[in-house]
Amino acid sequence: MFYSTLSKFNWKQVEDAIATATLQSVERALAKRENLNLEDFAALVSPAATPYLEAMAKKSRELTLQRFGKAIQIYLPLYLSNDCENSCVYCGFNRNNKIERKVLTASEILAEINEIKKLGPFEHVLLVTGESPKASFEYLMNAVELCHEHFSAISIEVQPLGMEEYAELAKNGVTAVYIYQETYREETYQKHHPKGKKSIFEYRLHCPDRIGIAGVRKIGVGALLGLENWRADSFFTALHLNYLQETYWQSKFSISFPRLRPFEGQNFELCTPSDRELVQLLCAYRICFPDVEISLSTREAANFRDKAMMLGLTTMSAGSRTDPGGYTVSKTELSQWEINDYRSPAEIEQKIKQNGYDPVWKDWDAAFR
Numbered sequence: 001m002f003y004s005t006l007s008k009f010n011w012k013q014v015e016d017a018i019a020t021a022t023l024q025s026v027e028r029a030l031a032k033r034e035n036l037n038l039e040d041f042a043a044l045v046s047p048a049a050t051p052y053l054e055a056m057a058k059k060s061r062e063l064t065l066q067r068f069g070k071a072i073q074i075y076l077p078l079y080l081s082n083d084c085e086n087s088c089v090y091c092g093f094n095r096n097n098k099i100e101r102k103v104l105t106a107s108e109i110l111a112e113i114n115e116i117k118k119l120g121p122f123e124h125v126l127l128v129t130g131e132s133p134k135a136s137f138e139y140l141m142n143a144v145e146l147c148h149e150h151f152s153a154i155s156i157e158v159q160p161l162g163m164e165e166y167a168e169l170a171k172n173g174v175t176a177v178y179i180y181q182e183t184y185r186e187e188t189y190q191k192h193h194p195k196g197k198k199s200i201f202e203y204r205l206h207c208p209d210r211i212g213i214a215g216v217r218k219i220g221v222g223a224l225l226g227l228e229n230w231r232a233d234s235f236f237t238a239l240h241l242n243y244l245q246e247t248y249w250q251s252k253f254s255i256s257f258p259r260l261r262p263f264e265g266q267n268f269e270l271c272t273p274s275d276r277e278l279v280q281l282l283c284a285y286r287i288c289f290p291d292v293e294i295s296l297s298t299r300e301a302a303n304f305r306d307k308a309m310m311l312g313l314t315t316m317s318a319g320s321r322t323d324p325g326g327y328t329v330s331k332t333e334l335s336q337w338e339i340n341d342y343r344s345p346a347e348i349e350q351k352i353k354q355n356g357y358d359p360v361w362k363d364w365d366a367a368f369r
């Protein structure tokens with residue numbers, strides 16, 4: 001399991017190694033044609049790589065075109081529930097927040113699907129819930145069943161489950177599971193996840209292992225940038241990805257790096273990358289992991305996503321609502337996080353085409369199972 005790999009590293013030493021990376025180490029990483037390692041990743045996310053951003057962007061774009069062609073996958077999240085027993089300090093669904101809690105019924109889920117289908121030819125849906133017994137495994141299985149008829153690909157971003165449960169979900173059509181560690185520094189993790197099951201660092205950390213053992217087709221990992229030194233957290237995400245690729249070679253992988261924005265009650269300084277630094281990170285991931293899906297949600301502004309799509313991004317959400325029932329009756333006060341790209345799916349599709357890329361609504365069929 002990954003914890004034993006993670007334990008071999010010291011956070012401070014990783015921070016220092018990144019901070020003191022040299023121009024030569026960046027040039028060495030950029031000169032390699034293949035088999036880049038974690039040392040190379042550390043160099044590419046370091047401050048020393050800043051003057052090489054153009055070269056990184058060029059290489060990242062070339063690798064993306066080679067591996068993925070001019071294709072951008074489109075998906076949309078369907079929030080099933082905002083009920084949550086955890087108290088992640090940065091989240092709108094935190095159990096301490098006095099908001100109306102909602103768990104969609106079967107007929108409400110169908111109504112949401114109906115509205116989603118009016119927005120565009122969506123074939124990939126991401127089911128999202130908070131962590132609560134109300135969004136149980138059985139509830140999720142029913143939701144997946146309801147989605148079957150309407151979508152070719154069903155992904156989930158829900159509470160950590162057991163290996164058998166993931167295997168059962170995969171058998172019933174779930175094609176990808178996304179689970180983000182938020183931060184890989186255990187003491188910082190404890191500070192921001194004080195209560196509920198999510199406070200158990202190791203249980204969450206081993207979730208991708210359980211997903212891999214269960215044989216799920218795609219596993220998504222990432223860190224929430226802003227909780228800790230983003231360069232070090234990205235290094236540990238890369239370490240995790242590297243470990244998973246070597247251990248669960250039969251699965252595909254996806255990476256996401258949402259940026260945390262200022263939020264109400266925030267009592268620590270955010271360590272969020274700037275736009276330029278986020279481009280650097282995106283390119284570093286692509287150069288070191290040429291085959292992984294790189295996804296950017298509507299948390300990022302339209303302008304940024306439009307540029308990122310030509311540098312290494314392969315997947316983006318469109319028309320998202322982040323509240324349960326949001327496609328039928330939007331109540332933004334129930335949202336998990338603030339959206340920054342409000343364009344309609346048709347506008348996003350248009351922009352992808354204008355950039356010379358093909359919008360891909362469907363890249364999987366249930367018949368492949």
Ligand code: SF4
Pocket residue numbers: 084085086087088091092093094095129130131198
């Ligand atoms: S981040 Fe997830 S687990 Fe944490 S409070 Fe929000 S919904 Fe719950």
